[in-house]
């Protein structure tokens with residue numbers, strides 16, 4: 236069966252996520268210090284993140300939705316300290332803008348434009364990055380977020396949403412991502428083809444091998460042509 240569609244993971248596949256999140260968390264802490272100083276009182280940026288993680292652990296029903304988790308935590312913190320809950324949307328927006336201020340890896344936009352000529356392209360992401368806000372949304376025919384699908388990769392549910400969005404069978408799709416479990420094992424379990432993006436050139440951690448491994452996205456087209 237020929238491959239008709241390529242789905243991409245976003246974070247750590249199309250950009251380096253750690254850099255973005257570090258900056259976004261620092262900026263969010265600065266925003267909180269300015270607008271809700273009582274929330275950050277006695278906290279370092281790190282201890283505040285830890286406190287938010289505890290909130291997340293207490294809300295496993297939202298574990299697939301990082302937006303609702305952060306807003307929920309912020310609403311709790313605001314109300315606890317006597318701030319207006321309306322600040323939640325403003326605060327989240329401030330974080331979200333920084334979280335989406337990503338630096339695409341070299342050649343990503345050109346690669347997507349080139350692949351778009353031969354394949355239908357989609358996104359399957361656990362996070363809350365917005366490809367339209369980032370400026371690459373026009374390359375994708377569909378975007379599936381864990382928040383909307385109700386489950387995180389590698390749960391079959393989120394891949395099922397992508398299959399429905401693509402209106403293709405799994406064997407006609409190749410999923411491209413950096414995470415051996417969430418991306419490779421998750422997509423393979425659905426019968427999709429898989430390409431592991433191993434930027435750091437680490438060893439394969441075990442489990443069923445991906446159909447191909449690449450170290451940079453510029454290798455993607457060659458791999459697909461060779462199939």
Ligand SMILES: [Mg+2]
Pocket residue numbers: 244245246247248412413414
């Ligand atoms: Mg990733």
